[in-house]
Amino acid sequence: MKHRTLRLIAWRLLMALPILFGVIVVTFVLIRALPGDPAIVYASGPNMSQEDIDAIRRAMGLDKSVFEQFLIYLNNIAHLNFGNSLVTGQPVLKDFGERLPATLELAVFAFALSLVVALPVGVLSALYRDSWIDQLVRVITSVSAAMPGFFFGLILIFIFYFLMGIAPEPIGRLSGWSIAPPTVTGFMTIDAALIGDWEIFWEALGKMLMPAASMAIFAVAPLMRMMRGGMIDALDSDYIKAARAYGIPRRKILLQYALPNAMLPVLATMGMVLSTMLGANIMIEKLFAWPGIGSYSVNALTGVDYAPVQAFVLIVAVLFVLMTLAIDILSAAIDPRYKLKG
């Protein structure tokens, strides 16, 4: 049994390799296809002659065949060399390293928030099927599925920042006069907690609430729907009827038998949820001036600075493939009937 699962996991990992390779090919083609000759962009000074441009082109390896360039690209990726950003003048890797913790902290918090809201409500909605709770949940999920995160975020800003004045200014991770704790994990809340600075901890958490809620809004609807559907299917199943007939306490039936089975469709929809969250991250970081990799990449894109964009697309796609893989393996670990794709 264990052995079979391990072999399936190994097989599934193997099957992800061609997709990862495909992703690398696509990002390579992407940078080739982007408008503007990079050499000319670099040589944008008025004194640059054709010889200078050719020299830069040679230095950048653009005079080599496409195949050679691809090998160089592979080699660069293997050494985590993503080139330099024209705007910051720094290696893209360094820029990303500085911004990734901010993105991760917000994304993890938003994801946790959507689970904490969606799953219990989904279960409740299934337990009290067709009651007013269920109807209300159905309306909320339908509307939130149509609600773009950036619009929802702006409504939150209006209500909680402008009208009620209880939310902090919706810009960045800390207000201008607060001193950031020394970077250990890069997660502002954890770093603040580590040095025992609870004032900064609460400030950082408060700053995260509105952007996280805006990111979570789109994920809540599918999660809630799947949780409700999964729970209803589980409750209607024969094994739950049998458990009831045996007189097993209701609490135990729900938590130990129904819930794990109801989680399977939720897991199955997780890939889609992650995809929308990775996309929402870009818009929300831009809206809240969050200093993460999403806003950094959008600014690079509109500033015709393509190295960061290429790296961003590659990193996000690789992350997405790995997360889908993890979900797949998790599903197989929970449900012996689950067939690993591939």
Place this chain on the structure above:
Amino acid sequence: MARSVALYHLRRNTATSVAAAVIVLLFLLAIFGPLIVPYDPLATSMQEVLQPPSAEHWFGTDQLGRDIFSRVVVATRLDFAIAVAAVAISALAGISVGAMSGYLGGWLDGVTSRIVDVMMAFPLFVAAMALVAVFGNSVQSVVLATSIINFPFYFRLARIEAASRREIGYVEAALINGNSSGSVIFRFLLPNSLPPVIVQVSLNLGWAILNTSGLAFIGLGVAPPTPEWGIMIQEGASMMMSGEWWTVFFPGLALVLSVFCFSLLGDGLRDIADPRRRS
């Protein structure tokens, strides 16, 4: 018979028919909107900057004194045109390639399926953003990018339909009767995969509108001063911090309403097309 069943469900399901009615209304606005709006959506007026909603300006005016009601109505055309064009392209391309791939099988199927797997490895919005960058910052690029990211859904749908029906009796009968593979695909296989495709189209139109406005919001595709819901929200974003809510609220409402109705319609159509999945 089939049509009367569909009509029965449509009438029974109020939500679906209301959604359908709103969508028809929105399409009418998309066509006739520019003719009926009270103001020129591009006309600025320095005397009427940031006026709250009133009898003259139902949705108020923006930071340049433009009439928001006129802009919201006129924007319907562009948002709907982009969505319809993008979904039409992806549906036609995805269905033809998918049906061929599923019907013929073999190495062709293997190659196309792997390519689609790689396409699906990119989160949708990130892919759209990168593609718009590649094709250049324009409305056409948004259409093309949106149709590419939606292609895999139609491809997979048509491929599974075609592959599962390949061995079915009527396909065999058609082949024995001397039909070519091409005519089997287009005359016998595709019509049968239409119901799920129609459901997908309805859901996709909503996504495409969300996608377009999201791209416009981060500064890609549609550019100011063109009236478009995403751009209007972006332009009004800083106004939300100073309380001029109408600059964002009305374009956002139009956006949510259209996406909401397309997804309601899609869900309703799914119930009609596939009674087993009725919720």
